[in-house]
Amino acid sequence: MTVAAPPSTRKARKRPFWTMERRDSLAGYLFIAPQMIGITIFVLIPLALVFWYSLHEWNVLAQTFRFQGLANYQTLLSDPGLPQVLGATTIFSIGLVIFNMSLALLLAVLLDQKLKGITLYRTLFFSPVVVSLVAWTIVWGFLLQNNGGINALLASVGIEGPNWLRHPTTAMISVIVVQVFKNVGLNMVLFLAALQGVPRELYEAARVDGTPAFRQFTRITLPMISPTVLLTSIITIVGSLQVFAQIAVLTQGGPGMSTTVLVYYLYQQAFQFHKFGYGATLSIVLFLIVAILTFVQWQMRRKLVFYED
Amino acid sequence: MKTDLSPRIKVIVYGLMTVLLIPFVFPTWWMVTSSVKPISDIFAFPPDIFPRRFDFSTYGRVFELQPFAQQYWNSAYIAALVTAGTMMFSSMAGYAFARIRFPFANTLFMIVLIGLLIPAEVTIVPLFQMFLGWGMINTHWPLVLIPIFGAPSVFATFVMRQFFIALPKELEEAARVDGLGRFKIFWTIALPLARPALGAVAIFTFLHSWNLYLEPIVFLSSPENFTLPQALTQFTDAYGGALWNVQLAAATMTALPVLIVFIIAQRQFVEGLAHSGLKG
Amino acid sequence: MASVTLSDVKKSYGKAAVIHGIDVDIADGEFVVLVGPSGCGKSTLLHMLAGLETITDGTIAIGDDVVNDLEPKDRDIAMVFQNYALYPHMTVAANMGFSLEHRRVAKDTIAERVKWAAGILGLEPYLDRFPRQLSGGQRQRVAMGRAIVRDPKVFLFDEPLSNLDAKLRVVMRGEIKALHQRLKTTTVYVTHDQVEAMTMADKIVVLSGGRIEQVGAPLELYDRPANQFVAGFIGSPSMNFIPGQVGASGFEADGVTLPCPAGTPIGTKAIYGVRPEHFTLSPDGIKAEILIVEPMGSETQVTMKLGQTSVIGLFRERVAGMPGETIGITIDPAKTHLFDAVNGQRLG
Known part of the structure; x- marks a missing residue:
């Protein structure tokens, strides 16, 4: 055995400045630097500016930029358009999430069956996700014309279809449906993965116990995939708040203001009516809604962590 | 749910799926077929599911009415830059947050996550003002920079971090013992193994950029700078009415290439998204 | 080849101390097993020796050099991991030669060394395969091959056999022992399995709760356990x-x-x-x-x-x-x- 040198002499040895920890920390900072700098410039500073702008009267055309405290927020509260906009936003988001979730779940359950050619069906159901968003919206706009494909099909079975995009109710239904068919494939695939993640033994145990198929679905499948369902539903709602192109192409927020959702209203105020200060105030509203929903999502994640992994 | 179904139920399942398929597949079919029909046939009643006569001249008109080739190139190269940039920066940051211990790592990661709360729609007014100040209005810079550092890249960073956390730590330890520094470990070990996650990130990012609509109409004003989604809405007659057949031809050219790539690589596509997306 | 000296080595994460001052002398060519129940700090200690974990206090010396602040690559050690840690995207040959590549060793020399190591471990037929195409025992051999290719001063083994089934474990135990007798490289081997410790070690270090319970030759520990913990840990049934x-x-x-x-x-x-x-x-x-x-x-x-x-x-x-x-x-x-x-x- 070798004899160790007395510990005291080794302790006295000077440690270099660039210890392993410091070298590794430096590497860490270098790795995150590009993204941190980018986020600071393109996300954090603009966010601070949104708050700052919302305290100003700022009209680009009139070239005014004047501090006015909370006046924009007073305008907001007395804006006759706002209740309509928030109402349209709520109907759009809730309608979309309900339709999207139920359809995604139905498709996922169907695709989870052991059948020939199921992959082809999955591919086709998913395909709209990869079709250019505006192209998809344009085709639907074409189909939803008064003399378009849908009414022609309805007429061929003797039904006179409405002028879809010209009535408030049908216009709202149309934008929801167009958006759902475009993106439901994503949630469908997530649900399918969740369904396939349910351990087979649970179903085998249930069958041994004689549990009927429908009860297997409500008592085993649904509880097991509920975390996925809840999380995707919030992601879907947050996503629905950002829907802009579909509204701009299909209805321009009309008829009247029936499909003017918050993002579209924000765009109109800021870039069509050139009211940047008020636009910034509406951005704050949007930010708060997204922030609250995301916060709820994180809380749920924490609670549901039991199911994960 | 994985039991073999009785033949009767099989028929019901196939029937239900086929009916449900109509709104997913018919629009694309209608877009492609209508774009090759003569204008007089596209509103024909009863509608022709299969075109009876062909007229390809609309495809020529797409390029006459708009600098469509230029616009195609704009969309393609912007999406390529955004995808490459996002993959690079989000995998680097995701790796560091998953694997390297440094002071304030958690705080900094929380700051990055704030980005998820702030889609570009929220900050579009100050962003417009910033790019105006830099003289970048009616250039492609905003369309490249905003997605690379905004909410989509934060999501990508999150996905990459989750992936790297799951990667066995011993692989890296082995690499360190084998003599590699941090950057080489990242480049030769972690990144090659992260291909499934990178693939999902690439798909998400590409589609996001390819579909971008608000940013182009806010930042771009001249047709030769337009991207495809914006260009598609410009095919109108003098009264602002849509030139449906030309528009559908342009839409077909926009949608079809991505759709074909998807159908060829659909397995990697769907499964990659499912697995990485779940963890995100 | 070299001796290894740990003097008053400590490790804490923030305020939580996990290693409380460890002194161990390992002679040149010795086969030392660190053994203890899970959470006793044996693996942390090995990682500190490898340079994969930093040292809070004390010193670690390999040969005459204090290595506290050296990167793993500069310590001239090789390590075999519990889950083998083979690079899944590289062939067996590439896995084994990887460390030499990064030390600017000539290509011919690398090929020669890989061939030599593969010869010792019976891996010649598998050099072009990928890790996923190998059985557990073969992967284990590749991991060992990767370690011996470099002819390092010290081998470190981190529970290398715990992923193998009982039968294969006995076989590989013999192979590792034989390899050590052939190469005579100083070896530090971590396991929670006292049978492995007893059969392989020249010297066993029993750890518990981040402290050394006893150091000694296997039979010494069996015959004269220093305390009730060692007495209960060594020997089966207890x-x-x-x-x-x-x-x-x-x-x-x-x-x-x-x-x-x-x-x-x-x-x-x-x-x-x-x-x-x-x-x-x-x-x-x-x-x-x-x-x-x-x-x-x-x-x-x-x-x-x-x-x-x-x-x-x-x-x-x-x-x-x-x-x-x-x-x-x-x-x-x-x-x-x-x-x-x-x-x-x-x-x-």
């Missing part, structure tokens, strides 16, 4: 412990008096330790009530009640008794152990 006190005619436990070595003051409260294999059947011996009989062919394991304490005995003979019956046993006082009732340290 040593039986019976509380009581030292009396005039032996050790007085609850309901029975047992033979024990002289020299401990009478009246001392203690824990009496005897290994299952150190009971001998004898009709005239101490009476014990049979609780369970488990014949294993070569041996018979009997759970029995000695006084009021349930103990396990292991006999070469076949035991015919049924539960409820009594058997007689004797114990050689020289093979018994006494531990302090309070701190568990060996008495006498």
